[in-house]
Amino acid sequence: MSRSVDKDGFPAYVSAWEDRIGAFLELLEPGQWPAAQTGGESSPVAGLPCGVKDNIAVEGFGLTCGSKLLKDFRATYTATAVKRLEAAGARVIGKTNMDEFGMGSSTDNSALKRTNNPWDTSRVAGGSSGGSAAAVAAGLVPFALGSDTGGSVRQPAAFCGVVGLKPTYGAVSRFGLVAYASSLESIGVLADSVSRARDVFRIIQGEDPLDETTIASRIVHGVHGGAADSTSPGSTKNAGGPEKILAVLDPVSLAEAVGSAVRGAAALENAGRGAETGPGSAGAEAQLINLLEKEVLQGYSKAIEGFKALGYRIQEIVIPSLAYSVPVYYTIATAEASANLARFDGIRYGKRPEWAENPEDLIDKTRAMGFGPEVKLRILLGTFVLRSGFQDRYYLRAQRLRKRITSEFLSLFSAKEGSKEGPSALLMPVFPTRAFGRSENGLGGPALSAFAQKAADIFTCPANLAGLPAIAFPASVEGGLPVGVQLLGAPFSEELLCSIAAEYEAEHPIPHPEGFQSFWR
């Protein structure tokens, strides 16, 4: 059974959009789509096409990770999450573009293709799962898999106006996800509705013997501590049950947090240069003071008002360690990346030079020509922070801070169980800006420097550091571009987060870019 409502005109619709946004690195024509596996007919994804980020292995497709080095590499096996989707009847129809190895916030770090935002093709789609977000936003697929290491599902979801779910660490198998930062990332879902994201999550989650960091399903069903499984959005409304509370950050602390992230990231960058204050850091900071867009604050305020209208009590909170999250995130992520990317040496697979003097020369040449500048930067940074004699100053210190950040977030949500007074979830912006442009003076607004893009991970990377689930969804459209917000919750509270997001979605339908058509139920 195909869930496509109207296939007439679909091929033309896809190619018209794809020409403009370039979401896919590899895309099957509707006539070439694989047949849905039998057995999953009753599943909510039966017959549905989907996209898969090109760092997740699907046998028969490429697995480029957006890198020149893996341009011609074909996956030799299929990721566990994709196998589960296929068993439920979903059909993988293409691989989506991404920042090289997941390193970036725009998808412009792809070495293979440029992906544009469907709302404004002069702007970026976000990243690193930009292809997946753009494909869903344009209606080319009802959902796509992405991966979220520091916000790579939620941020492009916010930029493109779709739903992005980053599951609890260990809820979804990473087997088949090309590792960038193993302890931080998880496979996530980009979808055209909250309920679709939840459906897909339910299928892909669960323990996997091939990934020993997966945790046996401890999915908390029901809402606000209730035991009943809730699938209808209205069920969270107060009907004499416990009070519904959402934690929020007030605008002043938001601005402060962004400012401190800028200073923290600057310190990290300078450490990499081996100087306390490096050239350009003052200028970088100056640009970043105004990093938080007023449109993002407007969207965030609207979301808060929206939840108030839904009967939520809003509790303003402070998370002192939030300021450390960006430097801690980049220290740990780059350390892990330096090891994870070491296997790309051109010896067993991947693009390699025509000629090399010896194996060492082969490895040097392969990596010099195969990796892009952002990837090289992060490998160098990771190698630096792991040097013997320096671990205490960087890597181990970051791990200690990570513990502190984790415990601050966990205590925020655990208060609820004891006193019934604490919040169910924390509502935060996703990114300080809406989808940004590519140039200083040209169309579509200014570009965001690579440095600013890192500092701007402040709202997304805490969920990765603490291993918490988070769902991003559109709060409003401001100045012609969607603004996303996200809900963070306790580990394995995906169902609860989806229910809360679905309440908002029922009152504030997902917006669509001009020319959007829905082909999927």
Place this chain on the structure above:
Amino acid sequence: MYQSFIGLEIHIHLLTDTKVFCSCKAAFGSEPNTNVCPVCLGHPGVLPALNKAAFDMGALVARALNCSIPDRTWFERKQYFYPDMPKNYQISQFASPLGQQGYMDMVIRGQKKRVRIKECHLEEDAGKMIHAGTVSLIDYNRAGTALLEIVTEPDLETGAEAEAFIQQLRRLVRFLRVCDGNMEEGSLRADANVSVNLRGAGLGRKVEIKNLNSSRFVRLALDYEIERQKEVLDAGGVVKQETRLWNENRDQTESMRSKEDSHDYRFFPEPDLPVLEIDEAYRSEIQGRLMELPLDRMERFVRDYGLSLEQADYICEERALADYFEAVVQAIEALPKEEAARRVALWLAADVKRVMNRDGVGADGIGQWSFSPRRLAQIVELLGRGAISGKIAKQVLELSVSEDRDPLAIVQERGWQLIQDPELINRYVQIVCEREAGSFDEAAAAREGGNLKRFETLSAYLVGKVLAESQGRCDALLVKEHIEKKIGEAKKCAC
């Protein structure tokens, strides 16, 4: 005036069916690159999954070496680039290895010596790079097979001690059936750290020696290196901290790389594998799998069976041989335990060993040999209670092995029981004495004349003839009695 300090790092290949982090077969001698999968080839996106059997074997060795198993143990990534290492990092253990702070007692020159064990850690092996002319080829069959590295404290002093340690550790891991201990094939590999300093002045500057693929090379290389370092110190020089290779063709160590070139491995915890929490239930499960270890068994054999240390050492070289020995002793009912044990030990070290060598039966395969402990027990018993002669016993051994039949049946069927019936013996004596009348008369005369030496020579000659006549079946002692009696009677008649 000098003191030397030797510490060993010994890698053993664990005898697991599959590799340590994937389900590929861990076999040697297969076609190159046939026992490989995306995981052990380090393809993008794969994750390791720990082979519990490998961990269990590691824990077993750790306990046999009196190491403690920590409450929490985990893996680290050890990073360096090498073409035969698929991920360009090795999953190993660093901060909390599975075995910590133990010791192994060894016997050297009849003395017991305790060597402290720093740690045992589990890790994956790399592939093999083969240089063939202008190309380099890599076989990844070995990549990802399970290794246990055993690190000692610098408690050894000489090449001979290091050699003995390796031999006794090899025996231990073979006893535990976790490693085949073959150094030539690389199933057991040793690196040595050695330093020399003035006695009482503590450790000297450390030199690491690699490429020691036999326990003999370990001894030669260390003795060479200790002398070399002494010469450097004697000349007022400073030993350079470096890694040296043993050159087996030149019988010397040669510099490979200095400390400045050494790797910074940038260890950090392996995020793909969870921390392992060890509880009491697991500790007792491993304890339950520990059996009597070689040294303890040797000591028991000396104590309970009255064997010499050399006999016990030989028999305990292989667990299967020691098991065989005890099964034979157990099966012998007609003799006291100690006597049975001593006789069995002699057989195993001589005639049985000879047949095994000839037929290519290894000591480790003796448990599967058709010549079962019950069969050897029958031979020892027959001989022990005087039912067959020593010569017959050897023949019975040969036949029992070649015909795959019980010794009792062979002896009965061929009528090889010793002849002890006085009448039968007398009949043989009679025949021989008549045929050898000259010798007989001379013996009688010699005895008469008091020439005892001549008499004994001649009577022994006659005993031999009787035994030959009976094809070895007559009881020699009885024959001797009969002959001497007969000579005595001959003299009487002559009067």
